[in-house]
Amino acid sequence: MNNQAQKSREALGARLRGYRKDAGFSSGRAFAAAMNWQESKVSRIENGKQNASEDDIRVWCEKTGREASAGDLVATLRHIDELWSEWRRQLQAGIDQPQKKLVPLYQKTKVFRIWEPNVVWGTLQTGEYAKAIFEAVVRVHGDTGGEDSAVAKRLQRQRYLYEGDRIFNVVLGEQALYSNHGGAEVMRGQLDRLMVVMALPRLSLGIVPRSAPLAVWFGHGFSMFDDKVVRVETESAEMQVTQPGEIEIYMKTFELHRQSAVYGKAARDLIVGAIDHFDRMERENRD
Structure with missing residues (x-):
């Protein structure tokens, strides 16, 4: 569980402890x-070591005479669950479900x-590149169905x-131009896109060159929606950050x-260099 979710669970536990003692x-x-x-x-x-269920919360509040607080605490519990959602649980309903859930946030x-x-960020992906990405997800988590629908929903977000009047500030590492998803032809199409x-x-599309002086380590990718929500995807889970202090970080x-x-011509030159790389790769494969 991520740090914010754990802190929230501990705070919920402390509140329940207070209700118990007051009763x-x-x-x-x-x-x-x-x-x-x-x-x-x-x-x-x-002590925040175990999740309470919604029924646990309601019974706890009833036993301590805090029935009026039950709704608020259940909402807090649901928020904690949203902070850290296991991919396997989300994907059980189909690989397209996480894509569908993003639409209200984008709107x-x-x-x-x-x-x-x-x-390459999902909203800038071609259909072929997105398909290769979802195929990788299937290799890790198994085939839960909905792959074609997931690609379609991802492409729909491009509208x-x-x-x-939305503003998109996108920064990619140069490695994103070379990470080979789908082969040379797919990569050339993605880079052309x-x-x-x-x-x-x-x-605004910026690219961090491989040899650029770095002000901070690369770390993991993330998507920030205004200054209210940050989404982070890992191999096993999806995290939503909403705590202001963490969003500031x-x-x-x-x-x-x-x-x-780098931006403008310098960024385009990096993309052209990557296109040349995959052109050479395809020629070598034919030879």
């Missing part, structure tokens, strides 16, 4: 007996800040590049990556 249960043992629970369950919930966002060190979208008036990190990036 006259001086010990977890006494409260567990009244709830017909194991004593260890009370201790683990109060209400005015300023996007995207950092991707090793892969936001043209609609409204980057050359086209660079002309969009509301898109991501904002500062993004700005430091921007300092190392």
Whole structure:
């Protein structure tokens, strides 16, 4: 569990502990007996070591005379679950489901800040490149269906590049131009796509050269939606950051990556160099 989610769970546990004590249960043992629970369950919930269920919250509030607070605490619990959602659980309903969930977030966002060190950002991907990415997800998590739908939903989000007054600030590591997803032909098509979208008036595309002096380590990729939500994807889970202090860290990190990036002609030259690389690769494969 990420740091923010764990802190939130511990804060929820502390609040429940306060309710227990205010209700006259001086010990977890006494409260567990009244709830017909194991004593260890009370201790683990109060110390943030175990997730409480929504039913646990409601019964806890009823037993301590805090029924009016149950709705608020259940909302807090759901927020904690949203902070750290296991990919396997999300993908059980199909690989396209996480793509569908992003639509409301895109609709209400005015300023996007995207950092991707090793892969082209999803909203700038071609269909063939996106297909290769989802095939990689299937190799790790298994085939849950919906691959074609996932590609389609990802491509549909590209309309936001043209609609409204949204601003897209995208920074890629140069490695993203060379990480080979789908083979030379797919990569050439993807790189050509980057050359086209660079002309969009509301898109700022920067690339951090491999030899650029770095103000901060590359770390993992992330997507920032205004200054309210940051999404981070790992191999096993998806995290949503909403705590202002942590969002500030991501904002500062993004700005430091921007300092190392090049734009305009210098960025186009890097993309052309990558296109030449895949042209040579395809010629060598034919020979």
